[in-house]
Amino acid sequence: MENVKGILSAVAKSLVSKVLFSTFGLVGLVVVLIIIIIAAVFSSSDDIGSGVIGGKGEQLPESVLVWEADIAEAMERHELDSKYLYVMLAILKQESNGDVAKTNGDIFQASESKCGSIGCIKEPLESIDQAVSYFKETVIVSKDNMEVAIQSYNFGNGFATWTQENHDNKWSPEIAIEFSKKMLAEAKNPLIYKCHRQEAKDSGACYGDILYVPSILAFLPNAEGGPIEFNGQLGMPLAPALVTSEYGERYHPIHKEWRLHAGIDFGCIGGVTPIQASQDGTIERADWAGGWGQMVFIKHADNLYTRYAHLSSMAVSTGDSVSAGDVIGVCGTTGTSTNPHLHMEVQTTESQQSTVNPRSLLGI
Ligand SMILES: [Zn+2]
Incomplete structure (x- = not known):
């Protein structure tokens, strides 16, 4: 069923891309192709209202996993559901790879959300506490939709309220692009937003990171399971453990x-x-x-x-x-x-x- 739907929508999208090609030329086609690829990879998430989807089970580096216990503790303190543990670890991977020296202690780059400017957090545990507390806020505002919460962590909570009003509290790459463009258009000084990805440059969506959600979800477990890790007589019953x-x-x-x-x-x-x-x-x-x-x-x-x-x-x-x-x-x-x-x-x-x-x- 999912496949048939996927093929039909791919056919429809390729027709659209032909029309766009004649209208907008190569750039238009490239943009549409990127959107199709992203949409195809994540199309299975469309039907899941809670936003909980399986990931690719990509391995988190040791430099991130060493903070696992501290993050879990902060999550308990802030009453953030343990299903978000992988998400917090993946965010840490994304923000700094857990590098204390490079970030002057603010491993989650969370100073801005705490005091409005960079550099006020100087200690990893304080950084973790602020990141978890801020993520908890995004979970509440996003009504526990995992994808919307993750994107709001990157775009700001304005994204959650905006997608609730305009897209039924859903996240998709297209919705992320639409919001990014809107914020760029409304920005007083749009030139301060540097594009970090070619895909964002191509679609003119340089506010925030339009691919933040897929890059975080890649670290969530793969629903198929995989080879298990043996460190002792018994193997690990899940991954990451x-x-x-x-x-x-x-x-x-x-x-x-x-x-x-x-x-x-x-x-x-x-x-x-x-x-x-x-x-x-x-x-x-x-x-x-x-x-x-x-x-x-x-x-x-x-x-x-x-x-x-x-x-x-x-x-x-x-x-x-x-x-x-x-x-x-x-x-x-x-x-x-x-x-x-x-x-x-x-x-x-x-x-x-x-x-x-x-x-x-x-x-x-
Ligand atoms: Zn137990």
């Missing part, structure tokens, strides 16, 4: 008491991030399991079991054999859970009393 809560005693956010958090939590995107088997094994159980929600429990050996909880859907049944890396389900927030994440447990016997910290077996 961003720990949001550790194994051990903690104050439970829902039960409001101290208790053992018997597993490790990874941030992931509900309905998108594939969850993969950490090792070869047999599915002991794959069904609804109370607080765990939709849960998969795998036996790998007599002394090694893994559990994957809060899934939005399951791709295996009890009794199935799986190989390491097989997709067993999709990230979700079923059961006792406040937002999408993977809760993973490792046990040394069939009894839940035998949980151990998954970190050592995962080698992280």
